[in-house]
Amino acid sequence: MRVKEGSFLWYLYLDKIYCLLSFRNVKALLEYFQLLDVHRKNTLNDVLFYHFLRYVTNLKSKQIRMVFDMLDWNAVGEIGFEEFYLLVCILLSHQASTNYLEEQFMYCHSRHVFRLLDINGEQRISTSNFNTYRFLFNIKREQLREFFHDFNTTGDRHLNYKEFKIYTIFANEKSKEKQRMEREKEEKRKRLKSQLKELMYQVGVSQRFLKNNVEHE
Amino acid sequence: MLDGGSAPFPLMEREPPPPRPAGSAWVRWGRTMEEEPFKAPPDHQSPGQVSRPNGLPNGCTRATPSQPHLSMQLSEVRGSSGQEGGGTVFEACEWDSQRGLQEDVDKSISLRDKDRFKSEDLDQHTLLELEPPRSRSLGNHLVEVASESEIRKESLSSAWEHADFQLYLAEQQKKLPLPLRELMETEALEILTKALKSYRSKIGENHFLTKELQRRVEELQRRRRLLWTSQ
Numbered sequence: 001m002r003v004k005e006g007s008f009l010w011y012l013y014l015d016k017i018y019c020l021l022s023f024r025n026v027k028a029l030l031e032y033f034q035l036l037d038v039h040r041k042n043t044l045n046d047v048l049f050y051h052f053l054r055y056v057t058n059l060k061s062k063q064i065r066m067v068f069d070m071l072d073w074n075a076v077g078e079i080g081f082e083e084f085y086l087l088v089c090i091l092l093s094h095q096a097s098t099n100y101l102e103e104q105f106m107y108c109h110s111r112h113v114f115r116l117l118d119i120n121g122e123q124r125i126s127t128s129n130f131n132t133y134r135f136l137f138n139i140k141r142e143q144l145r146e147f148f149h150d151f152n153t154t155g156d157r158h159l160n161y162k163e164f165k166i167y168t169i170f171a172n173e174k175s176k177e178k179q180r181m182e183r184e185k186e187e188k189r190k191r192l193k194s195q196l197k198e199l200m201y202q203v204g205v206s207q208r209f210l211k212n213n214v215e216h217e
Numbered sequence: 218m219l220d221g222g223s224a225p226f227p228l229m230e231r232e233p234p235p236p237r238p239a240g241s242a243w244v245r246w247g248r249t250m251e252e253e254p255f256k257a258p259p260d261h262q263s264p265g266q267v268s269r270p271n272g273l274p275n276g277c278t279r280a281t282p283s284q285p286h287l288s289m290q291l292s293e294v295r296g297s298s299g300q301e302g303g304g305t306v307f308e309a310c311e312w313d314s315q316r317g318l319q320e321d322v323d324k325s326i327s328l329r330d331k332d333r334f335k336s337e338d339l340d341q342h343t344l345l346e347l348e349p350p351r352s353r354s355l356g357n358h359l360v361e362v363a364s365e366s367e368i369r370k371e372s373l374s375s376a377w378e379h380a381d382f383q384l385y386l387a388e389q390q391k392k393l394p395l396p397l398r399e400l401m402e403t404e405a406l407e408i409l410t411k412a413l414k415s416y417r418s419k420i421g422e423n424h425f426l427t428k429e430l431q432r433r434v435e436e437l438q439r440r441r442r443l444l445w446t447s448q
Contacts, residue, residue, distance in 0.1 A: 008404050011397065028393055035405035038433040039426065051412045
């Protein structure tokens with residue numbers, strides 16, 4: 001799932017530590033929401049929501065309907081600004097420019113994410129539900145399998161909040177470690193490149209020097 | 218939201234991270250506006266302006282409106298704030314700061330009037346001075362007074378420009394940047410046009426919701442057309 005480049009949401013910026021929008025960004029988002037709220041109810045119905053997500057993301061119709069059902073937690077057929085804001089933060093956490101903050105987002109807002117994924121209201125998340133909505137947080141199937149294997153301490157194939165929280169901590173640490181290693185790799189590559197350039201330059205200089213000497217002789 | 222009671226998503230403002238190079242002239246509005254809200258142009262000091270080590274008052278731009286239009290701007294600011302009704306805390310704070318600035322400007326106006334009066338008195342003094350000076354101390358005193366009034370005039374004019382600029386800043390910070398607003402409206406128009414087609418196919422053209430949406434779409438289209446023709 002990714003936000004369409006050049007769209008309005010693409011220009012918003014998610015804070016890296018708290019994974020939230022700044023006050024100014026929220027103000028802009030509120031104006032955008034009010035433009036879409038044609039019926040002046042401070043809500044978006046399913047049709048408006050569908051066309052909005054279809055325009056700004058690459059989600060399929062089925063996924064959009066699932067997201068709407070998930071956010072419409074009280075089943076009124078409409079999404080308010082708070083749910084809209086939460087969704088926008090989830091979408092922005094996928095941005096490459098913010099270094100993929102999905103794990104950080106889940107860690108910072110574990111309670112809200114847990115409530116979103118707890119579709120049945122049982123205070124626990126089943127494997128099937130998590131599997132259905134894993135596209136929201138860019139979690140791969142193998143990772144999910146590993147996760148249930150490592151963190152489902154009760155063994156009932158359902159996650160309670162504590163297990164979920166521990167998972168978010170570990171996932172966040174793992175993601176940070178991965179990013180750190182990638183950064184170090186990139187720096188090493190740049191250093192090697194600059195050293196190679198330096199070497200080539202010196203070789204060039206010495207060749208010119210030798211050539212000049214030969215010509216003089 | 219989800220539990221119907223607490224505010225789950227507290228709006229917290231942090232210092233933004235260091236800026237990345239922008240691919241286009243205007244990228245990541247939220248970040249650029251927060252980190253570098255107003256880029257300073259190259260140094261250009263106007264006479265009488267208070268200068269700082271970086272050559273700018275409070276590190277801001279020098280794009281100040283001309284003084285004769287100040288009263289019009291103040292009324293516009295007052296009028297626009299009044300119309301909006303100051304519904305949000307943000308707007309109320311802005312209005313308070315503008316009112317404070319207005320009081321400062323009024324004070325500066327009254328001070329300027331007093332100064333003019335003093336300068337008129339001075340002129341009389343200078344007329345008297347055309348007679349041969351009686352003592353050097355009187356002449357020196359008059360020179361000091363003259364220079365003091367000049368300095369006061371300069372500081373008043375710089376205070377005037379500063380107040381001008383503060384009003385302009387306050388006005389700009391209230392609004393979204395125009396390119397962002399245009400992008401928002403263009404995008405909303407496209408989304409709503411597609412939604413209108415869905416409404417027509419699902420609930421029919423005569424339904425009140427369809428008509429409401431159609432009115433909104435037409436309003437947005439009219440606004441876009443006005444913008445294009447004005448450009």
